[in-house]
Structures are given as structure tokens and as C-alpha cells.
Amino acid sequence: MVAKVQKGQWIMELTPPPKLTWPLQVGKWGMSSGIWRIPSALEGASVKFTWSVQAYEDVQVVAGMFKAFRISLAIEVFGGGWGGGSSSHSPNLGSSSPDTHPRCASL
Helix, strand or coil, X not given: CCEEEEECCEEEEEECCCCCCCCCCCCCEEEEEEEEEXXXXXXXXXXXXXXXXXXXXXXXXXXXXXXXXXXXXXXXXXXXHHCCCEEEECCEEEEECCCCCCCCCCC
16 A cells, blocks of 8 residues: 655655554554655655644534544654665644544645
8 A cells, every 4th residue: 555645746655654543532643664755766765654643623624624633744764765874754644534544634
């Protein structure tokens, strides 16, 4: 399984996607590992994903106001196709409704 996130020209793929455990609740967190690919480094890099549920809040969308979990994701890179070394990145995964499975709703 692959998760692809795109916002304008910015694209990334996570293989496999970070594994969030249900049910979600504020303060819950977890870790998993995988490959992070971007257009300039298609071979990808080995990474550790650390996710956490930051809040349970109202989210306004076209269809109305809904309650959703705000989830953050930290990505720690362990070399691979990006020149070695280690670095951390924290894209904003957006929100996930408790009635649906997690997905990247906004960045």
C-alpha cells in the first residue's frame, strides 16, 4: 500500500503509510517505518514515522462542520537515496473524522 500526498507542486509518497491504531484519542501516538519518496529522489529513503493525535476539534468543510482528530506526523530519515545521515521532517497531516479511516485531508 502507498500513501501519496500532493499539495500544488509538492508531492510525497510513503510506503507503507504510517500505521495509526484505532480508536484514535487525544494524546495517543505510535511509530512505524517505511520508505519516503519525493520526485527528486524516486529511490526513496528509509524513515521512521512517529504520529500523534494532537486534538479533537471542529473542522469546517464545504459539506458543513464536523468533529475530527488533528494528527501530526514526524518523519525521521535514515540515509537511503538522500545522501546518508539523519534528519527530521514534520508535515501536517491535517484532520481525520472519527467516522472514517485516517487519510491526509490537508497539508
